[in-house]
Amino acid sequence: MRPLAFLELAEELATGDEGQKRESVLRTVVNRAYLGALLEAARYMEPVREKAYPQNRYFYTNVEDDLGRHIGPGAKDKLTTLREYRAEADYEITIPLRELLPERSVRLSREIAKVVKEKFDHAE
Amino acid sequence: MAQSRKLESHHTDAGGFPSLKVRHAIFRGLADETAATYALDLPPYRGLIDPTDLDLSATIPNPTGRTETWSKVSSWFADTRMNDLTKTGIVQTEWHSHWELVGSIEAPGIPSEWHTFTELAGLFEREMRPTVVHIRFDPPVPHSPLIPFLKEIQMTAANVSPRAVELLREEPQLAIAARDVLVSLGQEIRSLGLLSPPDADAFSDPDADGPPIFRIVVRAPEQMEWEDQMRAWDRLSEFVSGRLPNSDLKRRIAVSIEPG
Numbered sequence: 430m431r432p433l434a435f436l437e438l439a440e441e442l443a444t445g446d447e448g449q450k451r452e453s454v455l456r457t458v459v460n461r462a463y464l465g466a467l468l469e470a471a472r473y474m475e476p477v478r479e480k481a482y483p484q485n486r487y488f489y490t491n492v493e494d495d496l497g498r499h500i501g502p503g504a505k506d507k508l509t510t511l512r513e514y515r516a517e518a519d520y521e522i523t524i525p526l527r528e529l530l531p532e533r534s535v536r537l538s539r540e541i542a543k544v545v546k547e548k549f550d551h552a553e
Numbered sequence: 554m555a556q557s558r559k560l561e562s563h564h565t566d567a568g569g570f571p572s573l574k575v576r577h578a579i580f581r582g583l584a585d586e587t588a589a590t591y592a593l594d595l596p597p598y599r600g601l602i603d604p605t606d607l608d609l610s611a612t613i614p615n616p617t618g619r620t621e622t623w624s625k626v627s628s629w630f631a632d633t634r635m636n637d638l639t640k641t642g643i644v645q646t647e648w649h650s651h652w653e654l655v656g657s658i659e660a661p662g663i664p665s666e667w668h669t670f671t672e673l674a675g676l677f678e679r680e681m682r683p684t685v686v687h688i689r690f691d692p693p694v695p696h697s698p699l700i701p702f703l704k705e706i707q708m709t710a711a712n713v714s715p716r717a718v719e720l721l722r723e724e725p726q727l728a729i730a731a732r733d734v735l736v737s738l739g740q741e742i743r744s745l746g747l748l749s750p751p752d753a754d755a756f757s758d759p760d761a762d763g764p765p766i767f768r769i770v771v772r773a774p775e776q777m778e779w780e781d782q783m784r785a786w787d788r789l790s791e792f793v794s795g796r797l798p799n800s801d802l803k804r805r806i807a808v809s810i811e812p813g
Binding site for chain 1: 759762784787809810811812
């Protein structure tokens, strides 16, 4: 499956009917938007790594570190911000989800996917 | 309804955390009431107090002169908009002419229940004829080492999230560095054309490696381009990093730019 399918699903859910925008759906938007950007970045960067990404809790920060090296530290911060949104959406369920978070997550994810594609497609 | 109140409070210091003791809070004119809602007005403690740690009881003298203690309360509520903690309870007796609060507050934390005070008061107004009383406590204990730093951070930042307060409470060494950075960051933010003061937040991810991070969130205009955000972030990040004395703090305190 293409990682960007996660982002496309997030976009689809975020732009769905008002009636479908239950909080659980909006939290899913944030989660899928993050995974879309994370996995898309990892897909591009893994071939230029010495080792494959670890499939454990170090995976997330390894991808962020690589993004910082290849694109720039600001891009790394963006992915970290997206991860922060995702942790908030997935775990802080007793606090209402911030209204702008789904839309922001989708936009941020799209930006990350775009800069990674530009960087690595140009390099090929 | 006529009310009078007398409140004396004093502070104790429990393990470096703010601690308040309410000596007397007497409310008169409640003779016909069957319900009472009272709110503790605690702006200096915003985000610092866990409602479950609060313990107050009311003493109610009855017509025979005997004083009964009423401590059966339903729950504590916290209201983000009013910065109040509100305690509600139903007084089961009909004869009381006044009641008195005696109790203490200590061990700050994060409010775990968030309800709106206004909705709560409205509910009681419709059904139970409430009395709503605000009790303002004195400022926090002066010798709690964390409080001055938290106050400076709260004055400098637009918003300080409960997560940030919790992190600083758990790791006070971050508070001094965070204060130093926030105090000096304003001019740098303005020089980038970003006019809003930053927010203070904290971030920990149960799924990923790494310690909790204190995050300074700078708001950028919604229309600011990615490249401009990256340039602004580079400058702010360099500025923040230059003010942190060691690598551990550089790892634990980060700046972020988010669309406003």
